[in-house]
Each structure stands twice: as C-alpha cells, then as structure tokens.
Amino acid sequence: MGRCRDKIVSMNVGSRRPWRKYAVIYRSVLMENLQYAANVTMGFFSYFIFIYIFIKLWGYMYRTPGELIAGYTKEQMIWYVMMTEMLIFGSDGAFVARTVAGDIRGGNIAYLMNKPYHYTLYILTRYTGEWSVRLPMYAVLAAVMGTVMVGPLSGFRPKAFPAMAVCVVLGLTINAVFKLCISLFSFWIEDATPFQWLYDKMILVVGVLFPVEIFPRALQPLLKMTPIYTVCYGPAKLIVDFSPEKCLEVLAAQMLYLAAGFGLMVLIYRKGVKKLYVNGG
C-alpha cells in the first residue's frame, strides 16, 4: 500500500520529470511480458519456416562457392534475411496497429486520452515493453539457427554491438511511429488495416527479403530515402557487415526520420481527436 502511494506521489511530481510516468508504464508492461515469456516461443515455428525457405532459396540461387550477388556472399545474404526477419518477428509491429485501431474503434481512447500522458507516447512505451522481451529471445534463436544452419557470421564485429543496438532500437521505434500514424487514420475511416498491409509489404518485399544493393542502381538512391533504409536495411546491414561510416550514415538518417515521424504522428493525432465522437457506454 505504502509502495503504491509512493508510486502515485512520484507520478504526480512527474511534471518536473515527465519521463518517469512512461518509465513506470514501461516497467509494468515489461513485468507482465516476462510472466508470459514462454508464449513468445510459439512464434519460433513460423520464424523457422521463413528462414528455412530462404536458406533453400539462396542455396539454389548461389551456384558456386564464394559467388557474390550484389556484393553479398551466400552466408551474408542468409544472415541479412535472418536479421531483418528477427527484427520483424521480434518486434511484433502489429501490436501498435492492433492496439490503436482497437482503442479508436472500441471507444477506449475516450478514457485513455484524458490520462496524464500523451496517448501516442503511451502506446510507444507499451510497444517498447513488448519487444524488450521478444527481441532478445528471437536474437538468441537467430544466432543459434544461423550458426548451426549457415555457419558463423564473418563480418560481425562484437565491439560494435552497442552501436548496432542503438540502430536497432531507433529502427524499431521509427517503424512503430509510422505504423501508429497509419493506425490513427482510424479516426477518419473505420478500418485502417488494409493500409497497414501495404506498409508491411513494402517493408517486407523491399527491405526484409533483399538488401538495397540487389535492386537496379537507378532505384537505390530512392530506396535509401524510404523508411526501409532506417527500419530494416540499416540495422541489418550493420550487423552483417559493420563499418563506422555506414553506422554514422544510418544513425543520421534515423534521427531525421524519427523527428519527421514524431512531428507527423502528433499532427495526425491532434487532427484526429477532433473527429472523435463518443457514443456513451
């Protein structure tokens, strides 16, 4: 009881330290997810199937040992797909879409928007709590599968791990911000899910399955300007083949995208809540 009161008091003083309430939300979601961590393993089967298919596919496409396709060896290409799929499976971006669409369509948002936090930051904090448990589990699975089925990753630099981790976190946050922006369209249309499909497929087909270098040269500068570069290509490329210059380039792009994405998200939310009609309940 005393601890609970302390928590409430500390959240009320939050006007000076506004991030504290988000830290409490993050911690509660994290604790909840740790309780059900075993459930995450149920998705391992799908991850295994995807990776198995790509091991077979690239095994067929590379005809001779040491052959390069778009500058990647067979091992690098498979590890690239394993890393991008790990980011997608380990982050469950659908959580953002599902939660926001459910809140808007179900009317729950009327309660959540009056709470002493910004609704969009509340969702992003919960999402971070979700992937904080999932992603490390998928990372271990990917590392074990990759080492056993493909062989060790030669370009991996353990010393650069902190920089890779920052890029991964920023990439996941950018992805969540864009998915949140799309979900907020539910204020205007009843179901924004079809738009999520298109966004997800753009990320999947262009960023997850292939590195940017495999596309025609004329298209590559254009692709580097899309969220794909910051969400999956950048972080996965750094894990597979790290270089400090590439890292700085990816970080700069991520900062720009994050700032633009946040601005867009707040703008859509402000416009959207004005369209909200609450019908009792």
Added chain:
Amino acid sequence: MLTAAENQLRVCFLTIKYNMMREMVNKVTFLTNICFMVLNNASFLVQWFILFRIRDEVGGYTLREVMLLWGLTASSFGLAHILFARVFSLPDLIVKGKLDSFLVQPKNVLVSVITSSTDISAIGDFLYGMVILCICGPGVSGFFLFLLFTVTGAIIFTAFGLLLGSLSFWFLRMDFLENQVVMGMISFGTYPDGIFKGASRFLLYFVIPVGMALWHPVHVIVNFHAGMFLAVLGYACALSAAAVAVFYRGLRRYGSGNLMEARL
C-alpha cells in the same frame, strides 16, 4: 435424400450470402479490404522480378510458372476463406463450447459450422488469382484446369484445416498449431518445389499437403499428365473424407459449454 441435399445447399448459399451482406454494411471498408488485398499480393511480384534478374529460372520454374503458382495459391486460399473461413478458427469454437448453437440446428452440423463465417479480404485473394490467370493465359484447357485446381486446392486447405482444428476435441492449443501450419503451407506453396530436396520435399508432399494442393496442379497445367491429375483429385477426396471422419469422431467427445449463444 436429394431434397435434403438441395435444402442443405440452399442453406449454405444463403449463409454465405448473409455473411457477405453483413460485411457490406460498411461499403468503404469492404472495398478497401478487397482492393488492398489484391495490391498486397501483387507487391510480391517485385520479389520475383528481382530473383529472375539474377537467374533465368528458379527451382525449375520460369517467371510465368511462378506467377501461376502464386495465382493458384491466392485463389485456392481465397476460395477456402470465402466459403469455409470458420474452419480456420474451429479450435476456438470447440474449446469455448460455442458449438452448442450449431448442434441444435436441424441441418448438418459440420456444414453449418464451416460456412458460418466469411473472410472478406479473401475475396481480394481470389480476384488476384483470377487476374493472374488472365495475365498468364495458360490456354483454354489450362484455364479450366486452373479453375478446377482452385476448387481442389480450396478443398485441400479446408480439409487440412478441419483435420488440425478437430484435434482440439482431444488437445488444447490446437489453434496455434492450425494457424502456424496453414500459414506455413502458404509460405512453402509460394516458392517453387525445385528448391526443396530430400526429407523436406517428402514432408511437403506427404505430411503438409502443399505438393498436392499447389505444386502438382501447376505441373499439370503446364504439362498435362493424367496420373498426376487423378492423384490430385483422389488426394482431395481422401483428405476430405479423413477430415470429416476425424471431426465427427471428435464431436462425440465434445462437452457442451455454459455459454449462452443464439444464431439467428
């Protein structure tokens, strides 16, 4: 007997019609779901254009054959989810005791259950398959074979889903297994069989029926082979019979829930 079958078919037709009408209440959502599903499927063409830039063939398939495979997968999956979407959420009905409302109806239980819901986005999948069929132009016989194999593919998808879903009468968490295996079928089925060798190939032909639902039919459309044609038809019938038998065997074990539910 014939009248009873006619009545049952009429009820099925009406159920599916009302499922659709219920979804069409919001026309914008209905149309965006369908159109965006077509675009969603079409986006995968990029993947294949990229792969065919690297090699002239992938797993023994040309681009046209891969498109046929994609079209057949989409149309079979779509047809199964338009007509029998409930099969893919059968474990939920069994575990939560929601079958009661179907058991008291004076019609066939299995048919009533499996036709009780329609997945609207699946119309987009079905249409995508038809568009691909028109683009690939496999000739008159190929056209009719494609349509026939769409039906057999939908039957195999449904029967396999029913078989796995019916295991919920005996085991818990079969919803997870059913979902993962059916989605696995789609994942494998959209890649040429030539890239899989050995045990995995055997598994995909004889345990998870991707080969019989999708790969064999595409081979038959491209190069007709009577034996393979009959094998696909026979397999669809045998799997359906097995799935129906398992469902009714399991239904004997069904323990009613205390959930009050009405079907109007």
